[in-house]
Amino acid sequence: MILIVDDRPENILPLKKILELHRFSVDTAGSGEEALKKVLKNAYSVIILDVQMPGMDGFEVANAIAGFSKARDTSIIFLSAVNTEKRFITKGYTAGGVDYLTKPVDPDILVLKVKTLRKLYEQQQELRTIQDSLRKEVDVRKRAQEELAARVQELQTVLATLPQMAFTITPDGQLEYVNEHWFRYAASPTTFPDIHADDDICPGWESCRDAVTEFTREVRLKNVSTGDYRYHLLRILPIRQQDVLTRWIGTFTDIHPQKQAAELLEQQVEIRTNELLLKNAELERTNHELQQFTWVVSHDLKEPLRKIQLLNDTIKEKYLKDNDEAVSYLDRSIRSSARMSALINDLLAYSQLSAPEPFQPTDLNDLLDDLLLDFDDVISRRSALVTVAPLPVLEVIPTRIRQVFQNLISNALKFSQPDQPPVISIFGERIDRKAIDADPADEGPFCRIVVQDNGIGFDEKFLDRIFVIFQRLHSRTSYEGTGIGLAIAKKNIDKHNGLISARSRPNEGTRFILVLPVSQPHRLSDSSSL
Structure with missing residues (x-):
């Protein structure tokens, strides 16, 4: 903005019109006092100041403006129709003016001078903005440098207290700092310890340094005083600030006793x-x-x-x-x-269970149909009812699984109620895990098979005894048997990586529960697991 100061409106008006025609923003003041008030409130790039005015003349106004920090970049052009002598011109420049024009003023000359002075003002403002920005940047960098120096000092203090050999490396791979433990294995703070020839770290370290990743290696270091080599764990970590690598921090930890x-x-x-x-x-x-x-x-x-x-x-x-x-x-x-x-x-059958035999996919329905033919006479004599629900094809040892079902069906027929015919049900389902109480799952990896009867049952407090060889819950005079059948069944189920258990109550029948994998992890049974 341009400020025109003159006590005569007829002088202000033509100047204002000329400047406005050249797209200048113009403000006016009718006295020196008014001009000073406006300078305090507004920023002006150029002030056109009449020399002779009542009250404060132009020189006094210029001297007053020179004391305003807000107007330090403002250029002052003096206009005078009377005071054209050299001493007045000199006084004008001394008062802070950049030019002294006499009236009548050539409008073109005035406009050119105003344009030049406004451009100079704008450049000065830009320069001051840049200077302020640079000053702030310098302050920020100075604070960052001080903070970095404090952190480095803190880091070195921490490294100095470590029981390990600690060091830092500059981004270009030069040793920057070492703690006192370093000198047990190195001759100077600028050289690395003597590493055993078989523990060359160069290729690995160079690869990690290029990729800016952690480096870890076991090495043997030569003790400076004894000449002995001791195992150390070398670990070097990259330290970044704003994704820029600033240094590496490394340690040598003595692991000789552990090694x-x-x-x-x-x-x-x-x-x-x-x-x-x-x-x-x-x-x-x-x-x-x-x-x-x-x-x-x-x-x-x-x-x-x-x-x-x-x-x-x-x-x-x-x-x-x-x-x-x-x-x-x-x-x-x-x-x-x-x-x-x-x-x-x-x-003899129990002793032969340790022999390894191959697993093979077996249809349990066919196996049970064939097995039940062996019990035809007993089933007929006792009017027993045996039902078999569809069972899946499992990977088993057919002869061993046949023994299991043979013993369970035989027990169900043997330990039946004296006053009612035996009723035996065999059914199964796929389950989600290896557990007696696992949840059903159509595609589960295990199969749960139940052999259920309506016999005399037993008290479940004896559950752990029934699968132990020679353990009997009834006397030989009441029921025949050797006490080996269920032990054989358990050993066969163990061979199949499965589970066997029972649920029963006296006089309420028994449910024997088998859990078998659908597919075996090894196609040949491992006798060593038995």
């Missing part, structure tokens, strides 16, 4: 592993010999037992028909021989 302990442990593990391999080989050999011994002993025991049974039957038929007391004693001997024969067969 020695680990090596000793590895040696002990290797020794123990070799011992276990020898023991395992010996155990396998002993197991094989035991299986052979069991087979031979059972065969040798069964042969004389068959002769005893045959001779007892012959004596009974030929010589003791009329002696009821002798027949009674002989029948007891025959029954004992039969129990012993059954016991030998069950023991």
Whole structure:
């Protein structure tokens, strides 16, 4: 904005019109006092000031304006129609004016001067803005530098208190700071410790430095005083500020005791592993010999037992028909021989469970249809009802699963209520996990199979006993059996990586529950797990 100061309106008006024609914003003042008030309130790029005015003349106004910080970049042009002498012109420049024009003023000259002075004012304002911005930037950088220096000092203080060797590296890879522990393994603060030749870190460190990622490596450092190499864990981390790498921080942590302990442990593990391999080989050999011994002993025991049974039957038929007391004693001997024969067969079957056999997909419906043919006589004699719901195809050892169902069905027929025919139901469903009470799932990885009867049942407090070999809940006089059948069933289910349990109450029947995987993790059973 341009300010015209003159006490005569007829002088102000033509100047104002001329400047406004050239698109200048113009303000006016009729006296020096009014001009000073306006300068205090507004910013002017150029002031056109008449020299001779009543009250304060132009020189006095110019001297007053010079004391205003707000008008320090404002240019003053003096106009005078009377005071044209050199001493007045000099006084005008001394008072702070940049030009002194005499009236009448050439309008074109005046406009050119105003344009030049306004442009100079605008440049000065831009320059001051830039200077303020630079000053602020310098202040910000100075504060940032001071803060950074404080952080570096804090970091170095922390590193100095660490029990490890600590150091910092500049972004270009030069050592910047080391703590006192550094000198145990390095000769100077500008050189790295002597690293064992087998632990070269250069390729790995260069790769991590280029990628600006963490670097970790076990190395052996040479102690300056003793010359011994000790294991250390080297770790170097990049430090960034606003995604710009500022430095690397690294540590060497002494792990020599842990390394020695680990090596000793590895040696002990290797020794123990070799011992276990020898023991395992010996155990396998002993197991094989035991299986052979069991087979031979059972065969040798069964042969004389068959002769005893045959001779007892012959004596009974030929010589003791009329002696009821002798027949009674002989029948007891025959029954004992039969129990012993059954016991030998069950023991032989139990001992052979450790032999590995292949798993294969098996349709349990076909397996049960074939198995139930063996029970036709008993089922018919006892008027039993056996129902089998559709069962899935599972990966099993057919002979072992057949043993399981054979024992469970046999028990259901054997331990039936004396006053009602046996009712046996076999059904199954897919489940979501290996658990007796798992939730049903159409595509679950396991299958739950239930063998349910209406027999005499048992108290569930004896649940843990029924799967233990030779454990019986009833006397031999009440129910026949060797006490091995359910133990065989459990061992077979374990071989299939499954579960077996039961739910029962006295005189309310029993539900035997099997959980088997649909697919086995290994196609060959692992005898070592037994």
